[in-house]
Amino acid sequence: MSEISLADFKVIIFDCYATLADWESGIFTALHPLLARFPSSATWTKNEALLAFTEVEKDLERKEPGLLYCDLLTRAHEVLAEGLRDNDASASANLTAAEHRAFGASIKDWPIFPDTCDALRVLEKHYKLVILSNVDRASFAHTHAKLSQDTDLAPYAVPVPNPNAHWLPQITPNSRSPFSLILTAQDTGAYKPDPRGMLSALEIIQNEFGVGKDQVLVVAQSLYHDIEPSSKLGVSSVWIDRQGATMGLETLSEAPKWSKRFETLGEMAAAVEAER
Known part of the structure; x- marks a missing residue:
């Protein structure tokens, strides 16, 4: 240095x-409705939620560099939801496309x-x-x-x-x-x-x-x-x-x-x- x-x-x-x-507070706030729907994520700390999200986000950025960021956030929300649903066999929570898009549009609130x-x-x-x-x-x-x-x-x-x-x-x-x-x-x-x-x-x-x-x-x-x-x-x-x-x-x-x-x-x- x-x-x-x-x-x-x-x-x-x-x-x-x-x-x-x-962005960390903005993302965590916008993720809360999703996390609250599943037993495995309802008790996540802010750090746990952000680390889970960022791994999904980084993977999508590498795979789809041409995707607009608002659309990438929408897709990240979908992928995170799919993973939580797979881990919680008892959960019946189904999210709508509008809910995913709302997360993608949350930047305006950060x-x-x-x-x-x-x-x-x-x-x-x-x-x-x-x-x-x-x-x-x-x-x-x-x-x-x-x-x-x-x-x-x-x-x-x-x-x-x-x-x-x-x-x-x-x-x-x-x-x-x-x-x-x-x-x-x-x-x-x-x-x-x-x-x-x-x-x-x-x-x-x-x-x-x-x-x-x-x-x-x-x-x-x-x-x-x-x-x-x-x-x-x-x-x-x-x-x-x-x-x-x-x-x-x-x-x-x-x-x-x-x-x-x-x-x-x-x-x-x-x-x-x-x-x-």
């Missing part, structure tokens, strides 16, 4: 869910961490901020409005005729978005930790902003999805070690790959202000 100065970077690539938004928005306003003064997220555009639009603290924010103010085109929200008139570039799995065609997403982001950042990877900093909670693959590409990173987190920590026992660690994004923003 090499020491870095936060002032040496010009662009931050953020993971969104788990770093800026509390909460933002309380320190996130203020921290983004600090960081946008010093860096161009980029989102690289395992999500689809329509689902992220809800989170984007929350992160921008702008309920009137248009999901895509500029038409995107090319389904693989990226979104530059800074060209939207009067936008309060803190982000200069938003890339979803729908844009890159790959789910992290597949390196294609990060390579796509680095290429666009070089072309759009003239910034090479030596001045790009990845900021994320997930070691598995973000810190580990970024390290392999030679991109510096900051680990936001959200306390109590369960998902994304598969490589925690290995040698650290991050350059700095903070428990909250607010803590990092304060460090940036102190350095400058």
Whole structure:
């Protein structure tokens, strides 16, 4: 783990869910109606439920990288339900397609961490901020409005005729978005930790902003999805070690790959202000 100065970077690539938004609480809340239907899962702790879910999700991301994230969540809910039903022979619970779709649409309800928005306003003064997220555009639009603290924010103010085109929200008139570039799995065609997403982001950042990877900093909670693959590409990173987190920590026992660690994004923003 090499020491870095936060002032040496010009662009931050953020993971969104788990770093800026509390996806673990959002997922667990949305899973509760399903878990309560089966004796084997009704008593699961939050950690048990999230670990069971994330194994299903990761498997689907590997097998179906072209599936939109809202549809992937829908399918993950179905697969988890099928497994619970198989384990509980006495259970007669049958879930409807609408219930599965409701879970897939739950992203709009996932909460933002309380320190996130203020921290983004600090960081946008010093860096161009980029989102690289395992999500689809329509689902992220809800989170984007929350992160921008702008309920009137248009999901895509500029038409995107090319389904693989990226979104530059800074060209939207009067936008309060803190982000200069938003890339979803729908844009890159790959789910992290597949390196294609990060390579796509680095290429666009070089072309759009003239910034090479030596001045790009990845900021994320997930070691598995973000810190580990970024390290392999030679991109510096900051680990936001959200306390109590369960998902994304598969490589925690290995040698650290991050350059700095903070428990909250607010803590990092304060460090940036102190350095400058």
